[in-house]
Amino acid sequence: MKSNSAKPYELDLLFRALADRTRLRLINLMGADEVCVCFLVEALKLTQPKISRHLAYLRRAGLVAARREGKWMHYRLAVPPDTRAAAIFTAVSAGLAEDKEMRLDRGRLVGLCCSPRAPAPLKRAPKPASVTPG
Amino acid sequence: MKSNSAKPYELDLLFRALADRTRLRLINLMGADEVCVCFLVEALKLTQPKISRHLAYLRRAGLVAARREGKWMHYRLAVPPDTRAAAIFTAVSAGLAEDKEMRLDRGRLVGLCCSPRAPAPLKRAPKPASVTPG
DNA sequence: GAATTATATTCGCCTAAGCAAATATATAAG
C-alpha cells in the first residue's frame, strides 16, 4: 500500500553504480538508444573485457538492460525499481550531456554508427533504430 | 569563457561521496541547517569516530563546510564547485526526505535539539538557528 | 597547568572493486 516501489532498493547502491567514470561514460552513450557493445568498445577506446565488466555492474544494479541480437548484445538504460533512484538516475543521465568528454564520446559514437564507411571490418552490427542521421 | 565552473570537479567524485548510507544520513540531517557534531552522533546512534570520519570525507569532497564554535563543530551542506554536481547534490539532499529511515533520523534530531530536557548531560551545544519548533 | 569535553586522526584489519591478461561461452559462417 505504499506509494513507493516495494523493493528495498537503497540509494547508496545507485550511487555506487554511478561512482565510476567509465560507467558514467557508458550511461552517457546509451542515453539516446540501445547501443551494441562493439560500438561502446570503439567509442570509448577501452578494452572489451573492461567494457563488459562495467556493463555487468550496471546490469546488476538494474540500471541497464541487455538484448541479444545474433552475435551482438545491445544495451539500453533501464529505469531502476525505486522511485527516488529512478528520478535521480534520469536526471543524471540527461545531465551528462553537459560534460565535455561526454559530448566527445557521443560524437565518436555517432561517427561509428552512422558514417558511410565504418572503420575496420566493414560488416558491423546492425545500427540502433533511431540514432540514424536525418 | 565557459559557462561552467572552471574547476575540473568530476562527477564520479560526487557519486563516490554519496555512495555510503551513513554519509547520506548525515547529509539528510544537515539539510535544514548547520548541525553540531554531538547531535549527529546522538541522532544516528553511531560512534563519534565513525561520524567524524564520514564528515571528513564529505569535507574533502567539498559537500559540507565546518564552523567551530568554542568546543563544538557545526557542519552544514556546501554547494559543490561544479555546476552539474551542485544541481545533482541539491536534488539528492532534497529528495532524501522521501526515505523512511531519513525521516526517522530527522525526527530524532529535532527531538535532541529542541526537547525541553535534552537527554544525558544537560549542558549541550548551542542549538542551530532555525530548527527551533514553531 | 591539569582535568574535562568535543572532535579528529591513526592503526590494523578486511572487503569491494578497479585493472590487465587469459580463458570461457554463444552464435554464425563455412
Place this chain on the structure above:
DNA sequence: CTTATATATTTGCTTAGGCGAATATAATTC
C-alpha cells in the same frame, strides 16, 4: 564439425575505503 566473431567471466594483483579501538588535538573549566 571447425573456425571465426562477439561478448562474458575468471584469475591474480592492487588500491580505496569501510570498521572498531586507540590515540591525538583543541578548546573549556577548575
